[in-house]
Amino acid sequence: MKRDFSTHDRMSVATDVVVLTTDNKPLTNNRKVAEKGLQVLLVKRDEEPYKGGWALPAGFVNYDEPLLECAKRKLREKVGLDDIYLEQLYSYGDDVNRDIRGRVISIGYIALAPKEKILLNSERASKEAEWFWIESSASQWESDKLSFLSVKDPSVRITSLAFDHRMIIADALNRIKNKIMYTDAGFHLVNELFTVKELQTVYELLLGREVQAFRRVLNDKIIETDHWTDGKAHRPARLFKKRECQ
Amino acid sequence: MKRDFSTHDRMSVATDVVVLTTDNKPLTNNRKVAEKGLQVLLVKRDEEPYKGGWALPAGFVNYDEPLLECAKRKLREKVGLDDIYLEQLYSYGDDVNRDIRGRVISIGYIALAPKEKILLNSERASKEAEWFWIESSASQWESDKLSFLSVKDPSVRITSLAFDHRMIIADALNRIKNKIMYTDAGFHLVNELFTVKELQTVYELLLGREVQAFRRVLNDKIIETDHWTDGKAHRPARLFKKRECQ
Structure with a gap:
């Protein structure tokens, strides 16, 4: 039986986490009242592919590791976040070439928390993790209309993320948008x-x-x-x- | 780079499909008007584990196969169904021992169609595929309250399915229930x-x-x-x- 089973193709399984929060936008001369915006957490990749590019906190699932535990572990290891609300988003594996290294199925997760709660753990966060303002040139959350503006360095605006991560962020935004009126999702923020x-x-x-x-x-x-x-x-x-x- | 990648654990990935439809319940002496009920499609397993038991149409994803294509292929191969509405449900992999043969992540799908449409293809269906009435001893869709009554042989009532498939069916019913009022999901039936x-x-x-x-x-x-x-x-x-x- 073991032998039969091993004839099945095996593949790498990863988790990608879209961490969303809201924060006050910096006051400009024109505005007297603080305006809120949405932020997403991105990490700078330190290895190929997309080395030096921005990506979601992500990583491979160990053979004996529950999917949710992997998502939590990656948030802990990569960005110092712990004890944050997480829910499964969608599994990405219809594009068999989404990772040039080989077949990778990615289980997407959404993490939501108010900024104050996330700041408590910020000293443990990786130096390569940064918050980005989510900006959209459309009224809908559409992948190709999203751009991301660095909170730390407003001269940095990116539109292209590693892998299919921009699509995953758009999916996360749409998921929350579609359920916010009839679930408790909004309260996590x-x-x-x-x-x-x-x-x-x-x-x-x-x-x-x-x-x-x-x-x-x-x-x-x-x-x-x-x-x-x-x-x-x-x-x-x-x-x-x-x-x-x- | 290839070498680094291969150090990651690989695992088997499967798709499980919950095919739901509605049909007229058989008329009894007490009832003059046909009453509708929900049905789910199950297949009898012809290999271990759970050999001879009932399970969802399922199978392993090939290395170069999109997830959705695998779900469609298994419906074609195992139950002769083609061209049916499919949506991703949830990915099962928090229980690392959900398959005794090894680590298997399963991507659950929901398939919905009116019974008439499914009957068109029934001659191609496997002899081992059968429709079961979904019955619940609670007003909510709860995994441990579900039982399944064979349409072909009403003396067969089962409560225990292979793997975590009863939980997946309950999840599918709850997903459709939760979205039916604000999406077009119901129209597929x-x-x-x-x-x-x-x-x-x-x-x-x-x-x-x-x-x-x-x-x-x-x-x-x-x-x-x-x-x-x-x-x-x-x-x-x-x-x-x-x-x-x-």
């Missing part, structure tokens, strides 16, 4: 306590449009707390939390 | 022209509940035609078709 405005911003960034009457639309999903923002910069705002299922 | 009642039955079977004011809920997605059912058994009913995006 805000802290446990949040203002309605903060949550609305997350939804609007991912949907790429305004959401009218947001408070009413989300009413079933959020619950008031007795906490308020400190009101140093603005009028104090009530903090909410996610309503847990009964 | 009816013919091009359908009555509102037929479409409603598909939705209600998958949701496991009645949908109130179905015609109004689906109004944006369907469009009247000038065709009617022949009205031999019942009053003629207007036929509708899916409204295509503008």
Whole structure:
């Protein structure tokens, strides 16, 4: 039986993780109010193929390693991230030549967290990992319309990523966009306590449009707390939390 | 570079396909009106492990074969099905021991078609492929609450399938259930022209509940035609078709 089994083709299996967060964009002279944007985490490749290019945090699955554990391990090893929400996105293997080294099936994952939570671990992050603003020249998330602007060095704007990683990022954005209205996905991008405005911003960034009457639309999903923002910069705002299922 | 790459662990990759359809349940003395139920296609395994047991149509991906092509090939080879709607479900590889022969990552797919369309190809189907009624002892689709009743031989009811295939079927049912209200998934289970009642039955079977004011809920997605059912058994009913995006 073992012998029969070994006649099957074997291939390399990898995990690619799209880590998404939101952050305040730098204030310009024209804007008085901080504007939020979406960011994705990229790493600079230190080996061929695409050596020196930017890619998603990724790596090969060990023979005895659960898929999800591999995704977590790569986030730990490559970017110092731990304890972050992860979900499987899609498996990439219809293009048999997506990796010139040989047949590689990649299991895509989405990781979501508020920026504050990710910053806690930043000292452990690899020097080669960087946040990039996600910019789109279209109202939809389309792979060939995406570009990425380095947060650390705004002179760096890239449109071409290693492998099919730009397509994977577009798929991740579309997945979250398509499910954000009827699942709890959006809550992973805000802290446990949040203002309605903060949550609305997350939804609007991912949907790429305004959401009218947001408070009413989300009413079933959020619950008031007795906490308020400190009101140093603005009028104090009530903090909410996610309503847990009964 | 080739040498470095070959140091990575390689593993077997398979595709498992959950083929779902609906059909009229056999009339009993108590029922005068045909009632619809959900069916799934299973094949009897002719080799170890689980030899003689029932499993999803499945097979190993060739080194130079796109994932989707493998799923299609296995449906062709094992059950004579061709030209059927397929979508990727999820990739199974968190349980590293899900196949006792070695490490196997399985890419799950969902196939949906109206029974009439599938019957066209039935003469080519393998003798070992059979339709099973999906029955659940709970209102939700839960893996351990599912059982399967042979359409060909109602004395055969099984609860245990090969590998993790019962879990994959539950995942497929939940995936369709969760997306049916906001995607076109349900339309794959009816013919091009359908009555509102037929479409409603598909939705209600998958949701496991009645949908109130179905015609109004689906109004944006369907469009009247000038065709009617022949009205031999019942009053003629207007036929509708899916409204295509503008």
